[in-house]
Amino acid sequence: MNKLSLRDLGVRGKRVLVRVDFNVPVEEHGDHFHITDDTRIRESLPTISYLREHGAKTILMAHFGRPKGRSVPKYSLRPVADHLHTLINHPVAFSHDTSGKIPEEIIAHMQPGDVTLLENVRFQAGEEANDPKFAEALAKLGDVYVNDAFGAAHRAHASTAGITKFIKQSAMGFLMEKELKYLRGELEKPAKPFIVIMGGSKVSDKIGVIKALMEKADTILIGGAMANTFWKAQGIPVGASRFEADKLDLARDLLKHAKAKGVRFLLPVDALEAEEVKAGTRKRNTGKVVEGHGISEGWQALDIGHATIALYETEISKAKTILWNGPLGVFEIPEFAEGTIAIAEALAKSNAVKIIGGGDSVTAVKQAGLADKMTFISTGGGASLELIEGKELPGIAALSDRS
């Protein structure tokens, strides 16, 4: 980790441009959104508070949703500026434009300790295109740059990567450092046994991660729809369950690879099968899937069964390090959330280092009310997977090296 850190910068009196991840989950109410989980905003507070306390002028840049390079009013960051105001107990100026005269004038009036938020950078086509002209226009607004947007660090966009070419010093923020500490540092030489729990919808989303983790994991526990693809690959009937027909060879390769590496690769031994993916549908436990007929014709496996829960709980109780990515069933429907909740509870009880990697698994842990029982919960979805896979993230690679 030889990149410059926020702590290395002299920020007093300077205009510090900070890329943050304010892409928060929301609920749509007609023409506007209501923030349902402000974790990402709160996680940026250590960096923002540090800058304010050290007399910097903090200029925040962020994206929200997918406005695709056009100004879409419902994706405005204005409500986020108001919310941030309440969190830091200090006014947050809002610039309706991301570059040019409007932000320049607002910034010219800033005092040390003040905070300004720029409008959604993705309102400009130059953002996702990583257009040097837009990157340069953003860079003009500051003296130094800090990237604290871990969740966007796997994208080479103008505000996450391109901008560093036009500004003297670029450093990691505190959230970025924390994400790297756990997802890279802790997982570099994990305390053993190291157990990985992989679920979610598709094997294809996670091939790279599974392969990379086979180099280090002692045991991999599989759940979610991804388990169906592995069953099918071994000739176990999956009924009407969701699986990836074009990934059966790949699944067989992964199973072979696990064997060669001496990694225990466990598939569910039973399932909760149902007629439809909806509340109130007919459902039943399959009994041992591997020994019997698999999933019934016309039925779908929507959660791991009780025997699998017991098996996985035993494995989890032995672990010293646990990495979890992907729910074990269709947890959005309470009837199919039992397996996912049971696994979250097993983790909560364990004394291991427990790392939750991004996306829906994080939502599941929060829904179970167990977030504070985990060692670390990543704010990144795709970024956390790419980092664990060992990929270089453009948003980190672009920062200044420590000399």
Ligand code: ADP
């Ligand atoms: P994460 O965001 O944690 O990486 P994914 O996005 O890969 O997880 O997968 C989450 C989705 O997988 C959820 O929407 C969940 O409903 C779905 N899912 C989990 N198990 C099943 C299953 N057995 N059948 C169909 N969908 C499933």
Ligand code: MG
């Ligand atoms: Mg997801």
